[in-house]
Amino acid sequence: MKPFIPAHGRRRRALAGLLLAAAACALPGAASAQTPPAGAPAAGAPAAGAPAADGDAAARIAWWRQARFGMFIHWGLYAIPGRGEWAQFMEQTPVNEYAKLAGQFKPRHFDPDGWAQLAKSAGMKYMVFTSRHHDGFAMFDDGDNPFSSTKTAAQRDFVADYVKAARKAGMGVGLYYSPLDWRYPGYFFPDLYRDSAEAMRAQYHRQMEKLLSNYGKLDVLWFDGGETDWLSFGGDWSAAQWQKRAPGKHYGGGFDWQHDKVHTMLRRLQPNVVINGRADMKEDFHSREGDGALGDYDDQHPWELCTTIAGAWGYQPNMQPKPLKHYIQLLANVAGRDGNLLLNVGPDPDGRIDPAQAQRLREIGAWLGKHGDSIYGTRGGPFLPGNWGASTRRGNTVYVHVLNWPGDKLALPAIPARVVRASVLGGGAAKVEQSARGIEISVPAAARDDMDTVVALQLDASAEGLAPVR
Template sequence: MKKSFERTTRRGFALSIRYILFLLVLASTIEGNANGQWAPLVADSSAASRIQWWRDAKFGLFIHWGLYAIPGRGEWIQWDEQIPNGEYAKLADEFHPEKFDPDAWAATAKNAGMKYVVLTSRHHDGFALFDDPKSNFTSVKSAAHKDIVVDYVTAVRKAGLRVGLYYSPLDWRYPGFFFPDIYQANALEMRDQYHRQLNELASHYGKLDIVWFDGGGANWLGFGGVQFKGGWHARPKDENYTGTFSWKDEEALSSLRSLQPSVIVNDRTDAPADFRSREGDGAMGAFENHYPWELCSTITEGAWGYQPDAKVKSFDSIIRLLVGAVGRDGNFLLNVGARPDGQIDPLQVQRLKEVGSWLHNYGDSIYGTRGGPYLPGDYGVSTYHDKTIYLHILNRPEKRLRLPPLQAKLISCSSPTGEHAQCTQTVAGVDIVLAENPTGNAPVDTIVALSIASPASDIAQISTKADTPATAPVAADIKK
């Protein structure tokens, strides 16, 4: 990085008193909003069939990439360090991704056993990785002179993976986002950009399978907002913005769905969504099979955007997150932050390859399954497909695992992970005795497959008396 930029990054804006007050209350509101879910769910007749492929896919790759990769301090660097818009925009002149290889990205996802990919087409800083004829802040008009999205979608489709794009209506360059009533004309310009760019993406890049929204809706509008009722204070976390400005999300998504009839979207606008989002390791939560949902998290212990010294999470912790989400009847979207030159860090690629090897061996217990019928507990989680129940034993007992009664006849049991499993069914429950793994190494997930005489989908959920997360140590949630 240029020294002049380094000097300016921490200098900040000449803030008004009211804006300083706003910054003081922001910290107390943004964490609650970041994990918030506010959109209603779709109720049309084709909703279930539209999302079925996604529910079967289970595992996807999230890629955060933009100008923020250049300084390498996370995707929120402009906001966190209060970098003036003009200074931040100069990064576009340094955007030279000489090693950008979308085919390599797609191969990384495929080798990891992932079935879909989601790329940040535009983050909160407003820099678009696609062409927008009405904006100068795009990759096409940067030093790269390249439409990143068109190359990305071509490579992902060619690899046989599903195509997803992240898009944020929020744009830090617009004061109308922070104070939409005072700066309403500016807020309307921001809304016009949102609708226009969404139509650009839906019209010029072929079939899109997922649009992953962030930063939109009345929940985030104004970053929690500042109100004056007997003194300045933050808008309460459980209250949405109620001023005169509207994103007109339903209008935007109606246009999106007319152009992309099979697209699925998440719940971070105010328009009806196909699935809900849980963000960060700590948001794993409880079992939920009444609607589709997805846990998103990072492969590193740090921000979502590239950080050169970020520690890569262990193989065991990633498997626990994947299995924990699927066993709770959700999906798992695992993020990498690409380097400024366009490459994914080799250590992250290696970790993803290790996960892919595990899925190559044990993917039958993940892909095309549903969570249950045994609910999550101290032992771990369960999944099922047809007449097979897979017990994912994440916290292995010394010798025997005893589970509550199973309302189906148990025919046989086996262990895909190589242990000798002996199962006994009585009216009191199911007892599983596990011999030591012949390799001498206890796997992170001991899998026991129970073959039953009738479809597992006919069995009601079975409480294990400890419906608590059985995941890896929780890292602090990171803003996306």
């Protein structure tokens, strides 16, 4: 990913050279950042969902696995300069200077119902909204905290409005939260500035309790940057010069995020919420980041690929989306590897999603309107992904997503079940020849789709129990 839009899980490599300057810029604002007090009103009604005990991770994650496709929303003060959500850090904007943006953040076109309807028209089933990013600005009611949307120009609890809209639209409700906060030098020097690091931790625990308590049922909690090994961006201060920790070497200082306490709290307050693994606590799903992190098939550990529709995670003007084919094939490749796709948009300072990006989302939704059976509620396999494409399955049906025809026929390995019928989703005939050696599929050129020819193979037995084959 480009340096000015570093990946959530890979940013530390690109940012190592900026660490000292970043800590210095964090120092001036430390005093005002350390002790915002608690207090916020309750809001929201519970969303639908079957209860699941903490030990029943499979039951808790079931709805999420069936959903397959969600919307990520990065939105905050960083939308004003329009250079991505890491602009403050990458440009070394002093904390007190950056904080002045809060006086300009008065979005005139913030329409969470419109966001939720757009997600719905895109065929998405859940949403994840940034409640607080690394800049420390809380997009929710954080009591007397002066660096929050309710205590600055906006005078609005954006999390409350988003949650209400997402729930009204029938979407799964997710919140992104970053324990790290660039305003605290203790993040960069957790042992040298222990009081600052502990104040940052206190803010994290306090804000998590508010988010878990005041907005009704949450379905997804998406942590970022909370791993202990992220402290100092993975740096080692055992010498006078910062250096990257050696592979396999972990932070060995005295600071502790006390994530175990947060985990106990979240399971008490939100027993069914599913969480990713970016805060050193037991994860429900793993995060892969960026198109290049697609990775391999994995049906043992729930996982999600998060990526942007265009440009950085936070707003950048005039960032054009890729062709529709890119997103359809990405979605098919993710589902075929047994993962979810979380596709990000970054609204502008006034809360509007770029029209070209919104149109692309609707086009994805139109495709899913015809081919959704091959994505929603499926599991990856049994044919493992290859250059030709990927496959998904549900019940007695295997959906073969042919993204690249190798010739007149696609040859697949043998499976211990008989194909009794074959058809092309969206209309068209498919011919199947099956033998002990394998399966050959052919589709007339006129019935093929350049983006994804989805061939549905109905079997005489359950497809879900078949072992993956390549």
